[in-house]
Amino acid sequence: MTDKPILEVQDLSCHFVVKRDLLGRAKARVQAVDDVSLRLMPGETLAVVGESGCGKSTLGRLMMRLIEPTTGQVFLDGEDITALSHAELRARRRHVQLIFQDPYASLNPRMTIAETIAEPLKLYNILPASKRRARVNELLKLVGLRPEQANRYPNEFSGGQRQRVVIARALASEPKAIVCDEAVSALDVSIQSQILNLLKDLQARLGLAFIFISHDLSVVKHISDRIAVMYLGKLVELGTAEQIFAEPRHPYTRALLSSIPVAAARTVRPPATERLEGDLPSPIAPPSGCRLHTRCPHAREDCKSVPMVLEATEDGHANACPFWRELPLADLGLSGREGRDPRLEALFAAFERFAEQGRATP
Template identity: 70%
Template sequence: MTQTTTTPIIEARGLGRKFVVKRTVFGRPLASVGAVEDVTLRLMPGETLAIVGESGCGKSTLGRLLMRLIRPSAGEVFIDGQNVTNLSHAAMRKQRRHVQLIFQDPYASLNPRMTIAQTIAEPLMLHNIVPAGQRAWRVAELLEMVGLRPEQASRYPHEFSGGQRQRVVIARALASEPKAIICDEAVSALDVSIQAQVLNLLKDLQKRLGLAFVFISHDLGVVKHIADRVAVMYLGNVVEMGTADEIFAVPRHPYTRALLSAIPVAAPPSHQRAKAARLCGDLPSPLSPPEGCRLHTRCPYVRPECKTVSMKLDVEPNGHANACAFWRELPAQDAAEVAREPRNPKLEELFAAFEAMAKRPAQTVTGG
């Protein structure tokens, strides 16, 4: 179909996934965990949607659901306007070239027995994108696009550094000419300087190729630099969604405030936030989540209604949505403290340096 600016690249409607964790000796399910529940979101062409939250909140599962790597238990997934929820494996393979995935550990996602040329050429062959005689030329072009030298194509993954391997994974993702890429903790295993290089590379590719990104991360300092919109997840549910500027400036949900207040601030203790939003207690078991609002067992602003009424996303006229019905009544002082912009001077310095380098003629990368 013809792509228009009003058609989402990826759309999820009421998406959910449960995993059976215990069965009887006859195979009947006894217990299940709701990894993702009732998630609705859209990824528009050319934008970056960040999905953030604690470990185990369902971010990676949601990313795999959006690609239809796993089949949802509830809801629907649309890729470029087509419902792919129940497509067969063969039909899904044709659709999957439009959405690619970058894993957290680049070394684990590369076959150590295959050269880089073979790795990048594989999607070209599977999807029959270029004739066999032109694949070597296309591999060289993709390597140059991500800042590597064409002569490095004959090497194996163990001969590269972590940052270079991540560039190889990005080149492989670009080989199928996708419209969207899902980045699952794509820079969390890298040093800060290499993070800045890879993030600037992704931003540059987005600008040049019109890519859309789903950026899954627990590092809000990184998210602030790359995201257009942010979805905050807690125990499988999206509890707040809005533009990155709104999320970082005026967070509505107590959980979002707690996440932002946990970002390290480069300042002496006497200059740090005097009264940060903190959660109480431990994360509840996903096997038996609390009734009502799932945050009520940890929320410092809990009310009796929170323990019985299940909160749904309330969408404001400007499109910002959050699942706390009492956010307007939260202490203003806490909100101001949480909204104080977190700074990572080292990361900001590196971003500025690499953005300046991006304005110069393209160069290949020999290290990192």
């Protein structure tokens, strides 16, 4: 792993106009993403977590410039892609691909699987037409499908198989990074484990980097190297998976981890120690200072004026609560394996054994 990031965003913001006056001037804006800075290193999985509506998916699309940022910059291999024309961006975009949440809606029902996977090969002129079918067959094998399935249509596949097709299409352009937007949330638990282990295996074999957007913290703990926690468009905590689960510092992160369901027979951690009160504020008019202060059980008067700014300690663990050292200890019991969903844990282990057996077979 090099010290040069594949993807980097600096001071990235995206505000959507939701109301205009009679002269067309903006009167109200949704602050979907506000002043976010992140780095994705080669071969790394960076998870982005938070409640629905916190800006996770918008951030992923901003990284690919599928949405134009209001302010800030996006760098791909050190090049500022926010300054590129659409023609120039099209050539660069082959290096960053997207796996959508719904594998059926992201596939054209009138195109065969072969046509779908071959589309990036044609779009980016990667291979001549005579060699595309052979490459499609290679990609199908790579994601665990059979070449004879290439002439079928999406409706002939299960949800897990369709997601494998989407992954094969994303790999066709030979990307360096893939944005996984809730890539397994629409799948059954058993299929989730297959897809996650497939992603991990592809990462090890091809050196891919992932932005893994999810609200399922059990899945995030299994697959991520680092975790970025978002709340109302802002980053509130950033650290390694071990740091986030063993020592969550921001009250919002602690509340998220407290909400992870644990089977009663395997519960070794105390009941939830952090709870948020009230509803999520409107992103049109977010609270001043710390945006969590209207719901935080540890809020004080200063929180209404102190801005949310990530500050890192020597170990690289950053969070946006300046009072985190004064918070009461929260033993969430998530530093070990007990933090995982036990159903997923057993399935992960089984599929990892099968994968090891497959790699050992000559």
